Amino acid sequence: MSCSIPDDLRFHIGHLWMRPSERSDLVLVGISDFAQKQLGKIIFVDMPRVGDAIEMGEPFGAVESNKVVSELIAPVSGEIVEINSLLKQSAGLLNEDCYGTAWIAKVSLAGGADLSGLLTSDQYAARLGEKAR
Numbered sequence: 001m002s003c004s005i006p007d008d009l010r011f012h013i014g015h016l017w018m019r020p021s022e023r024s025d026l027v028l029v030g031i032s033d034f035a036q037k038q039l040g041k042i043i044f045v046d047m048p049r050v051g052d053a054i055e056m057g058e059p060f061g062a063v064e065s066n067k068v069v070s071e072l073i074a075p076v077s078g079e080i081v082e083i084n085s086l087l088k089q090s091a092g093l094l095n096e097d098c099y100g101t102a103w104i105a106k107v108s109l110a111g112g113a114d115l116s117g118l119l120t121s122d123q124y125a126a127r128l129g130e131k132a133r
Contacts, residue, residue, distance in 0.1 A: 004033040005125050006099055010118035012056070013127070014073030017099070018118060021106060029075060030103040031063065031094060034128055039065040042094045045087045046072075048105055052080045056117065061104070063094065072104065077113055082106035 009017040015035035019028045036042065044064040054060040059071040060080075083105050086093055093102040119127065 003037060003128060004099065005121045005128075007121045009099070009121060010075070010115060011121070011124035012073060012075030012118060014057075014071075014075070016073060016075045016104075018075045018115070019099075019103075025109050026081065027076060027078075027107050027109060028103040029105050029107055031072070031098055032124075033098055035070075036094050036098045039063060039070060040067045041065055042091045045091045045094070045104065047083045047087065048080045050080050050083060054078060054080060054107065056114075063091070075118060076107055076115065077110040078107040079110070080105050081108045 009019050011017050011032060015032045017030055017032055021028055042063050042065045046062040046064070048054065048060045052060065054074040054077060056074050056077045058074055060074045061072040062069050063072060084103050086101060087104065096102065
């Protein structure tokens with residue numbers, strides 16, 4: 001299965017990505033192309049709430065497809081400052097544009113957040129056994 005893996009993202013082994021935002025302490029978080037393809041048609045997203053604290057490696061929500069319910073594993077630690085309300089009306093956006101309009105949450109990074117455990121696009125591709133595109 002060929003998957004899109006943008007160069008400007010960092011990835012968690014739980015198939016979520018992190019992209020720096022307009023401020024250095026803010027990041028966008030979403031699911032990878034690989035994850036959405038594995039899940040199939042996504043029908044619901046159990047979103048975190050604004051103000052929720054999340055911890056890298058811990059569940060903070062879930063996505064439901066016709067096949068399975070899969071936990072969202074936080075790629076970073078911090079506080080949810082915004083959620084993507086578009087996903088409440090149309091969870092299927094995750095299948096259409098997982099790296100763009102279908103980001104899941106904006107997170108304010110915890111002080112001293114350690115991002116060293118995140119994978120580069122090349123490292124993530126290697127884990128998937130594919131070349132980064």
